[in-house]
Amino acid sequence: MTLTRTQAVALLEAHGLSPSRALGQNFVVDPNTVRRIARLADVGPGDHVVEIGAGLGSLTLALAATGAAVTAVEIDRHVTPVLRTVVADAPLVEVVEGDAMALDWPTVLAGAERWVLVANLPYNVATPLVLDLLDGVPAIARMLVMVQREAGERLAADVGDPAYGIPSVKVRYWATARLVGKVGPDVFLPRPKVDSALVAIERRPAPAAETDPDRMFALVRAGFGQRRKMLRRSLAGLVAPEAFVAAGVRPEARAEELDVEAWARLASA
Structure with missing residues (x-):
């Protein structure tokens, strides 16, 4: 069972609630969509799933129906009691109230070594x-996230794509990523003004390149901060001319022309 739009509206009205704009709440209220997400997540018995922004529990129920153990994280203290009621008959679901940006993730994920994140993210x-999460929570081995379409394109972009930027480099340093679907606004309550995208992310066994990530991403931020400029100008004071030669990177190149390996060589040089 999952929640329809009518059922979600009735739940909110019964508890005197409405979606919070401040928390970016857009609840998924289409059973076909949540079943599609659960199918694309490729989880089942024996898997441990963490869901962020569980809301009213529609996706939570679809994930629980696969047989996976689900830890559902919800920040809204007013919505959490409703969520607990909705998933009360799902024995493998645990509800955690908290802010995903500030959670003690090692404690939350202590029950298993390997987790899959599946979420409709604000x-x-x-x-x-x-x-x-890619930076600091290695226990999350895979992700399937629904995000705003433009954000999804940035997360999944590679060199040569118009959306390629800082998030793209960060994702590709830690993982592989691809767009696996699009979702229209009609499946949400309330309906957003933009389309959404489903992004599948799989963590690499090791980072894509050997280098100091702090140093590398300082260069990435500087380069994309002035992305119209050649690197010899945007990275002036950070990268010596001879370092470009050592790294095999043209100083006339621009930030969007460098893949992760090139950024790593530049940082190491």
């Missing part, structure tokens, strides 16, 4: 949250 925190 647009206002989606990109920084995905990047923070």
Whole structure:
């Protein structure tokens, strides 16, 4: 069972609630969509799933129906009691109230070594949250996230794509990523003004290149901060002329022309 639009509206009305714009709440209220997400997540018995922004529990129920154990994280203290009621008959679902940007993730994920993140992420925190989890929570081995379409394109972009930028480099340093679907606004309550995208992210066994990530991403931020400029200008003071030669990177290149390996060589040089 999952929640229809009518059922979600009735739940909210019964508890005197409405979606919070401040929290970026757009609840998924289409059973076919949540079943599609659960299918694309490729999870089942024996898998451990963490869902961020569980809301009213529609996707939670679809994930639980696969037989996976689900830890559903919800920040809204007013919505959490409703969520607990909705999933009360799902024995493998645990509800955690908290802010995903500030959770003690080792404690939350202590029950298993390997986790899959499946979530309809609030647009206002989606990109920084995905990047923070890639940086600091290695227990999350795979992700299937629904995000604003433009954010999804940036997360999955590669060199040569118009959306390629800082998030793209960060994702590709830690993982592989691809767009696996699009979702229109009609499946949400309330309906957003933009389309959404489903992005599948799989963590690499090791980072894509050997280098100091702090040094590398300082260069990435500087390069994309002035992306219209040649690297010899945008990275002036950070990269010596001879370092470009050592790294095999043209100083006349621009930031969007460098893949992860090139950024790593530049940082090491």
